[in-house]
Amino acid sequence: MRTRVFVTLKPSVFDPQGRTIVEALGSMGYGAVRDVRQGKYFELDVDAETPEAARALATEVADRLLANPVIESYQVEVDGETPQAPPAEPGRLPAKPARLVDA
Amino acid sequence: MRTRVFVTLKPSVFDPQGRTIVEALGSMGYGAVRDVRQGKYFELDVDAETPEAARALATEVADRLLANPVIESYQVEVDGETPQAPPAEPGRLPAKPARLVDA
């Protein structure tokens, strides 16, 4: 089952890469890009019966390996799973991550 | 306007990070995770009137800077925008990215 994990630096943590990218974009004439934060994106192929089981496994894996809970938050998404509140519009991630784990 | 860009290695490109993660997971007892591909995830704050304008700008930026077309594909998402075909089920990314640029 295809499962996605998004890992981002906690909002309070400085993101040097993002800052450098914004500045580069500025000098390239893309001043309209006001801010950039860079994170990691993982596509997992999980062997699970149900989306719920896939989510549980992916969450555990994200927690133990994919994300560094000290400075990062993560969010898990499973194909064919109806997301938790807040209900998202079609075709996009919830504006606020469905399950933001802020260890 | 909040815009997201996902950059992933093309399927044809070997992903040493993903491979290492799968192996590590295997040794940690997570054999159920059959495959992992690691990509990059960017959150852009774009100054634009419409979602369409934001997408256009983000796409240009992804194309010129954020992704390397030789090895990577990217996908752009804009808050409050209805995605292009294939229509996606609620709350998840289209199984095939909406606009996969495979230069």
Added chain:
Amino acid sequence: MIEQAAIDAHGLSAEEYRRLVEILGREPTITELGIFSVMWSEHCSYKSSRRHLRRFPTDGPRVLQGPGENAGAVDVGDGLAAVFKIESHNHPSFIEPYQGAATGVGGIIRDIFTMGARPIALLDSLRFGALEDGRGGTRADTARLVDGVVAGIAGYGNSIGIPTVGGEVAFEPRYAGNPLVNVFCLGVAEAGRLAKGVASGTGNPVYYVGAKTGRDGIHGATMASAEFDDRSADNRPAVQVGDPFMEKLLLEACLEVMETDALVGIQDMGAAGLTCSTCEMAARGGTGIDIDVSRVPRRETGMTPYEIMLSESQERMLLVVRRGREAEVERIFDKWDLHAVRIGEVTGDGLLRVRDRGGVVAEIPNRELADAAPLYDRPTRRPAYLDEAQRLDASALSAPVDLTRTWLDLLAAPVIASKRWIYRQYDHMVRTNTVALPGLGAAVVRIKGTGRALAMSVDGNGRHAWLDPREGGRLAVAEAARNVACAGAEPIGATNCLNFGNPERPDIMWQFVEAVDGIAEGCRALGIPITGGNVSLYNETDGQAIDPTPVIGVVGLLEDAGRVLTRLFPAAGLDVILLGDSAPAAAGADGLGGSEYLKRVHRLVRGRPAAVDFDRERALQRLMVDAARRGMVCSAHDCAEGGLAVALAECCIESGGGGARVDLPGPGGPDDGFGAVRTLFGESPSRVIVSAAPEGRAGLLVLARDRGVPAAVIGRTGGDRVTVSVAGGVVADVALDAAERAWTTGLARHFEPAAVRQ
């Protein structure tokens, strides 16, 4: 009115608070309370250690800058100065190994270029829990820590382009909950142009340059002075992400500014950030400083003056510039896409005045703030464990039957085995000065434009110090200096990093005082001045203190970079000569106390480490330097962990000389069954294995006799085996490739397959 709760929260004692009110002549504002709390923290004020550090010898003919500035400096000829210092980043590295180690590297590099020196070398001294058994933490935990710390040092050092050319690493159970990450940095400056962290010249503008200020590490300084417990999770927001790219720009821009004479003073913002840099610079200049925090570039919104003053955001510098030269300085920073902001000016009133949009939020006499921190003479008591721990009766043990197996086993011990897995993750060649690669002995970098080179070694054995803190300090000085002398360099200066537990515990304080005295004795005896250092206390987790760990960094000068020596036997058919005592003591535990052999074979940490005789040590080191200068020897390696047998194998491994066959004198007296063990694996100090060609040999033996250094030709290089006999009888004999295999895989095998969390 400040409540008691606030005072406690800031870790100020009632006495300290009384002193603070007395200095101000009134109750402090909350911003002032915060400022005092960080300046008077152990980390910034050295209140427990300062009076003891005064016992270090700190002057000598070459000393250009002793303790007190951002780093020390010694004269290395040609009008140049070597600027160096060592710093710890232990607590942050435990909380977040990669970022903690990375920002530690960034911090010490700033200390060096702040002095106007171009950093050219880094060394790292690391301590972790046991890799081989899970005591005090699982192997996996330790492996992950090591992996993260090494990656963090590499990530920062490689990016900024300063080679990490050497270091040391050890694994002991007592570091499991509190690893040590000490980083040494050395730079080269024009002796006449050392920059100082001083604010002088009333009316001169004060500039802020570098990264924007965020809520990073607020109370980081006090955190680094508080024991860990389960609540230390709450400190996690104090974790910072290093930005080596920003620091690279800062480094280049600051050195460019220093080329001009527009700069009055400069200091980096490290622990206690803007607070520490402003008040220390003014205190040194005997001036006042007046800044407005509303001009400080901020990364986050709604930051209070308190937060801005206490923030420990990385990669920030404070400069005092000559009035009228502002444009010039700003232009240089602009070139590097850095934006220097004028945040205030130097005043004559001796006060640190902090404003927010004009309004005064803090006003503190600088000198008192910087220098009047209460100093403590903490009580000491000899630890109860010592009597038992120091007792070692060899006759109660059974000596191993197969010494060859013991030998191989020791070669595979993580502390002895090749550290290649670590140093090949470090760019140790950038700047093309590295004339002795890591893994070959002391690190040696040439000084371009001169014929000279500098050798460096960082050493310290916590196990020795735990068994005898004073001797541990003496041994650390002796080994670091010996390593440098073995490269052919004359030791000319030292720095130290003192890693201990909670100084409020008398037994810990005793360890500290003893170690300091041992280091002082050693440096005096060898004539090596201490030009600076760092103290890291409260290295405890849940009441469990680390092994007392004094780490010494010694810098040596090679007049001729072309004459550098390494451990490697360069060819077959050379004489193998042992400098120093070859005959082990007849009986007893000499050389076995606290040894790697005892730990590995008998699982014992016991006895007294063999004492250094500094007359012998000095004679040996002077002999080494002269012999190297005169080209009498082809290689040199000191006997350290694992003793003579391990050192001999290390001279052969990966060398061009093949193996070696040596014969050693037996114990002078009745053998208690441990004679051969002591000869092979005993760790008595002041011994060096050299190789020499026939021409060099004769001269060396004469020179050694004149200097009163025992020198014995014990064998020859060559063949594909390493063989040791005692009094004519072979006691251990190993195939070189087997020894090589044990030594090269001993550490690396704990980290394959490539580790986790990228």
Added chain:
Amino acid sequence: MKFAIIQFPGSNCDHDAYHAVRHVLGRQAEFVWHKDSDLRGADAVVLPGGFSYGDYLRTGAIARFSPVMQRVKAFADAGGPVIGICNGFQVLLEAGLLEGALLRNRRLKFLCQHVHVRVEETDTPFSRGAAAGQVLKLPIAHGEGNFHASPETVDALEANRQIVFRYCDAEGAATDAANPNGSLRRIAGVCNRRRNVVGLMPHPERACESALGSEDGRVVLESVVTAMAATGAA
């Protein structure tokens, strides 16, 4: 004969290249800041190693947009010799002056060590001084040197003899063990079709003096000197 050494923010082997050219080879060298828009009449251009822009986003991804790169491109289009070392190689790939890309090393770790490469092609300005098949001992120091390109591209590189350096063992044998980073077909360095632009991961400028463990890198830099001498610039 003058070398231009490009300095990007974060370049850190710029002074090493300068030292090798100026003090070892005894040739003229000048630094060119990335914001400059002229190459000071240099006869050859060096893009040095390091971490331009911290290697943030992707190695070389941001540096490629520096103003000076337009000049470098024009210089290359006019047939001028350009060499990219390590990060410089990565910049040339991102800028499209060379074909392919560099991924993370297969074992993910940064690697600093001496390796051996075989000189596959001797008709580039940076290899003409070497003998075909000559084995060079050079240092590498990178975390992302794992050369990759589509099968078609690699076949084209082979067909056009654009693979200039390949990892090998000390005897020149093509073994997988000798491939430090997992590069496709053990590619350590390539050139463009016109053969005047060369990029490689190993550091020849770190191997120009015996005191540093190898002098094998000299031939790479000396080649371009003779190449230019041949064209009259000397």
